[in-house]
Amino acid sequence: MNIEEKSSLKELIKSQKPNFPLEQRFYLDPTIFNLDMKTFFFNQWIIVGHESRIPEKGNYFLFNIKNESIIIIRDDNGKVNCLYNVCRHRGSKICLENEGSTKNLVCPYHAWSYKLDGNLKSARLMDEDFCSDEWSLHKCNSIIFEGLIFINFSNKPDNFNEFIKPLKPFIELHGLGEAKIASRRKYPTMGNWKLTLDNFHECYHCQPSHPEYCEVHSSDYIKAYGAGSNTGPLSSEFMKELLTWNKYAKKIGHHIGEYTESKFSNFFRSAERTPFSKGKLSETKSGKPASTIMGKFKEFDGGYTTIGTSPFNSLLMSNDFATIFTFIPKGPLETEVEIMWLVHKDAKKGVDYNVDKITWMWHETTLEDKKIIENNQNGVMSKKYIPGPLSQMEVGLEKLKSWYLNHLELILGS
Numbered sequence: 001m002n003i004e005e006k007s008s009l010k011e012l013i014k015s016q017k018p019n020f021p022l023e024q025r026f027y028l029d030p031t032i033f034n035l036d037m038k039t040f041f042f043n044q045w046i047i048v049g050h051e052s053r054i055p056e057k058g059n060y061f062l063f064n065i066k067n068e069s070i071i072i073i074r075d076d077n078g079k080v081n082c083l084y085n086v087c088r089h090r091g092s093k094i095c096l097e098n099e100g101s102t103k104n105l106v107c108p109y110h111a112w113s114y115k116l117d118g119n120l121k122s123a124r125l126m127d128e129d130f131c132s133d134e135w136s137l138h139k140c141n142s143i144i145f146e147g148l149i150f151i152n153f154s155n156k157p158d159n160f161n162e163f164i165k166p167l168k169p170f171i172e173l174h175g176l177g178e179a180k181i182a183s184r185r186k187y188p189t190m191g192n193w194k195l196t197l198d199n200f201h202e203c204y205h206c207q208p209s210h211p212e213y214c215e216v217h218s219s220d221y222i223k224a225y226g227a228g229s230n231t232g233p234l235s236s237e238f239m240k241e242l243l244t245w246n247k248y249a250k251k252i253g254h255h256i257g258e259y260t261e262s263k264f265s266n267f268f269r270s271a272e273r274t275p276f277s278k279g280k281l282s283e284t285k286s287g288k289p290a291s292t293i294m295g296k297f298k299e300f301d302g303g304y305t306t307i308g309t310s311p312f313n314s315l316l317m318s319n320d321f322a323t324i325f326t327f328i329p330k331g332p333l334e335t336e337v338e339i340m341w342l343v344h345k346d347a348k349k350g351v352d353y354n355v356d357k358i359t360w361m362w363h364e365t366t367l368e369d370k371k372i373i374e375n376n377q378n379g380v381m382s383k384k385y386i387p388g389p390l391s392q393m394e395v396g397l398e399k400l401k402s403w404y405l406n407h408l409e410l411i412l413g414s
């Protein structure tokens with residue numbers, strides 16, 4: 001970015017009004033998109049999968065984003081490695097299939113061969129002083145926590161323990177380390193990543209757009225907590241429900257409460273436990289459980305756990321299954337929304353769990369979201385798009401927007 005571009009962007013950031021959405025340039029400009037990727041996506045701990053996707057040694061899948069491709073592969077010792085898919089010889093991509101199983105990683109160009117832990121095993125006709133130890137595949141920062149595969153592209157990643165600390169008791173409650181993938185689906189969405197996430201951070205659209213969501217969750221919850229705790233006007237009705245439920249869940253020894261960031265940092269995390277609407281035990285059409293109880297739950301407590309580890313991942317969990325979102329920015333006008341549904345590892349398909357019942361809510365809701373986000377993007381492209389005032393139910397969107405703008409300002413310097 002040259003000096004003029006930088007100062008025009010700084011001006012633009014300064015001119016954004018509180019309680020209004022961003023201006024058009026933020027939703028389509030490729031220069032801003034590239035800066036966004038560097039500043040946000042490549043600087044966060046991102047969940048890219050669950051280790052049950054690669055149960056056997058040699059099983060792998062790729063995580064591709066912009067120019068980067070990461071091979072996520074289980075080695076001979078059972079360890080999951082996250083390796084840059086870039087040959088150390090002349091840089092060819094090594095794995096070309098999106099998933100599969102292999103004994104070694106062999107480069108298709110000149111056949112350098114790597115072990116599953118990324119160490120170079122053999123390279124043909126090299127000089128005598130060639131030392132293969134020096135030419136292992138580059139490793140991407142990665143941590144497996146509760147079976148979830150987190151990667152971080154940064155050269156100086158945030159300390160993982162510090163990052164996960166406030167979310168830990170909420171995640172650990174659900175026993176995701178003892179889970180498996182029941183279903184995994186992609187929803188390519190033709191909208192900028194910020195427009196896609198704006199939609200995910202408000203529930204103003206839930207009533208007109210999401211009949212399924214409104215069936216499972218009470219209107220008081222949707223108004224006050226639909227996009228996270230206190231993202232809408234206070235509802236004394238819902239607060240009463242929450243307090244009563246908190247007492248009950250605490251009494252039976254289940255973790256309760258909520259977490260929101262209290263100060264500005266690189267982290268944008270949230271978590272809360274809330275009750276479903278009366279009588280419902282799970283996020284299914286009937287409200288009845290659709291799989292085996294998971295984790296530390298002693299009984300179905302009628303509660304829902306929602307967690308944001310960063311803007312790019314959300315975990316929405318019933319006692320019997322988890323719905324995990326990854327938002328992957330693909331280009332200025334495209335975001336891929338990937339969902340994986342996790343159930344207890346011993347639950348038997350068709351016997352203990354039913355995929356259609358588990359996926360019903362978020363499959364339907366995400367299709368609806370895809371449509372409204374794409375309509376939104378199309379409208380935002382018009383010369384007559386001028387940001388309009390936000391409602392009382394779009395507090396979460398405003399929060400995300402100010403975190404985003406504060407970061408960009410910091411990166412661009414004063």
Ligand code: FES
Binds near residue numbers: 087091107
């Ligand atoms: S680029 Fe991979 S072996 Fe030459």
Ligand SMILES: [Fe+2]
Binds near residue numbers: 199206210
């Ligand atoms: Fe939605």
